[in-house]
Amino acid sequence: xxxxxxxxxxxxxxxxxxxxxxxxxxxxxxxxxxxxCAAPMTTYIGLEEGRWRWIEGNPKTxxxxxxxxxxxxxxxxxxxxxxxxxxxxxxxxxxNALDDPEAFPPERHVSIEEKLCWLxxxxxLPAQEGPEAAPKAELRSx
Ligand SMILES: [Zn+2]
Ligand SMILES: [Zn+2]
Numbered sequence: 001x002x003x004x005x006x007x008x009x010x011x012x013x014x015x016x017x018x019x020x021x022x023x024x025x026x027x028x029x030x031x032x033x034x035x036x037c038a039a040p041m042t043t044y045i046g047l048e049e050g051r052w053r054w055i056e057g058n059p060k061t062x063x064x065x066x067x068x069x070x071x072x073x074x075x076x077x078x079x080x081x082x083x084x085x086x087x088x089x090x091x092x093x094x095x096n097a098l099d100d101p102e103a104f105p106p107e108r109h110v111s112i113e114e115k116l117c118w119l120x121x122x123x124x125l126p127a128q129e130g131p132e133a134a135p136k137a138e139l140r141s142x
Pocket of ligand 1: 009011013014073075078
């Protein structure tokens with residue numbers, strides 16, 4: 001059963017739809033995500049081509065580092081996605097832009113080496129250094 005999920009930016013100018021399954025749901029602690037979201041961490045889901053589409057509006061894009069593109073609403077500034085050339089064919093949507101942000105709980109923490117020192121995790125999820133595509137052998141307890 002393929003239930004679609006909808007999401008939108010804060011002001012509603014940009015609306016999108018995603019179709020599970022998602023490749024992964026992870027909570028990222030990297031500085032780029034922190035800056036894009038102005039938050040200590042963010043949870044996002046990876047979606048293959050064809051599993052997402054814009055329903056309304058066009059996001060603005062920004063190259064946050066070589067090969068990494070981030071999309072956001074040009075009207076309200078809401079962060080929406082990021083894509084990396086290292087993970088071709090995948091677009092990552094921040095779950096907080098979904099109408100139901102609880103639909104895809106994170107399975108692990110990534111880029112844990114960049115976690116802010118005052119942020120204390122107690123969710124029992126595994127954590128790894130580096131981005132989501134890193135080998136699972138590097139998993140360690142959070
Ligand atoms: Zn907006
Ligand atoms: Zn990140």
